[in-house]
Amino acid sequence: MKRLVSFLLCIVMIVPLFVTSSAEGEMPVEVKARSAVLMDQTTGKVLMKMNEHEKLYPASVTKIMSMLLVMEAIDSNKIRLTDIVTTSPVAASKGGSQIWLKEGETMSVDELLRATAVYSANDACTALGEYVAGSDEAFVVMMNERAAQLGMKNTHFENCTGLDDETENHLTTAYDIALMSRELMKHELIKEYTTIWMDSLRDGKTELVNTNKLIRFYNGATGLKTGTTNKAGCCVSATATRDGTSLVAVVMGSENSSDRFEGAKAMLNWGFANYSSITPQIDKKLITDVNIVMGEERKITPPIPPVMSVLIPKGRENDIVQNVELVAEVEAPVESNQTLGTVTVSLDGEVLGKYNLTSPHYVDRLSFKTVFCRLLAVICNK
Secondary structure, X not given: OHHHHXXXXXXXXXXXXXXXXXXXXXXXXXXOOOEEEEEEOOOOOEEEEEOOOOOEOOHHHHHHHHHHHHHXXXXXXXXXXXXXXXXXXXXXXXOOOOOOOOOOOEEEHHHHHHHHHHHOOHHHHHHHHHHHHOOHHHHHHHHHHHHHHOOOOOOEOOOOOOOOOOOOOOEEOHHHHHHHHHHHHOOHHHXXXXXXXXXXXXXXXXXXXXXXXXXXXXXXXXXXXXEEEOOOEEEEEEEEEEOOEEEEEEEEEEOOHHHHHHHHHXXXXXXXXXXXXXXXXXOHHHOOOEEEEOEOOOEEOOOOOOOOOEEEEOOOHHHOEEEEEEOOEEEOOEOOOOEEEEEEEEEOOEEEEEEEEEXXXXXXXXXXXXXXXXXXXXXXXO
């Protein structure tokens, strides 16, 4: 009996060790929320998650998609920051957080974007959406189409603001929010707006204070968007960059604002402490010449391909493995950029990146003149 009791005590002491430990993809930090996810911005790798696919109300975090469509319209020259937008009755009637736009009032795209990104103004966001798509309804259609393109499988938008008093199916997930946050942060211009702490409009008469406190108090913060309603609770998509590593932490359904920010900070701190982004250097010695059969040139050497940065656990740089697969020979003609092989970068069996090794230029098939010259050279050398 004593042995049995001792055995049970050992089990009781060991179990907590398994409960508090955390493998990659689980939650190694405390986040007081209904769902959460930490994702690498560059690769999309998920570093920790909690109910990441649960459909929830996102509140004003919705505006990430709205801003993404605006940025894409700017980059495609469909609209410009200096364009003047006239406030419609629909935009002027929006409730919640707003800059109190009046029907017929005009503001530039730049001003409306600042109001949206910094102050989460629903009227400004609606005015931008109408300007991009022609109407509020058409803009929402664009939002859902773009969500589908990004692989946001559990998302459906009913408006561009996140107001949910009269909605039942305006839902998304922490994972899907991370996806659209990654896409938005690819536009460098947006950081000029999402990193503003305080600003003003109307010649200083309308003050803007960022709803995202991390912008002021978290080292490396680059954005992105908060959201709060009774249905959604307190939400945030927080982006930050340190030493070349960029992360996005999404928190949904916290009971209060402090919990969402503390949860986001905890995830970001853990990510920066445990991971780093590096750009692997392909070993030139692994890339050999490729013989060309019946070609104007006898051989060709594929150049080193451009390599993307990868996210790895800190201290594992020397454990990265490079595997090169390259054909021994190829028959002419050889096209420029023709694939001759691949180089795979991996860590512990996980593929971090796969890149094509290609021909640097065109090589024509052997001509009679070249054959004759080569034969003559052989004879002369004898």
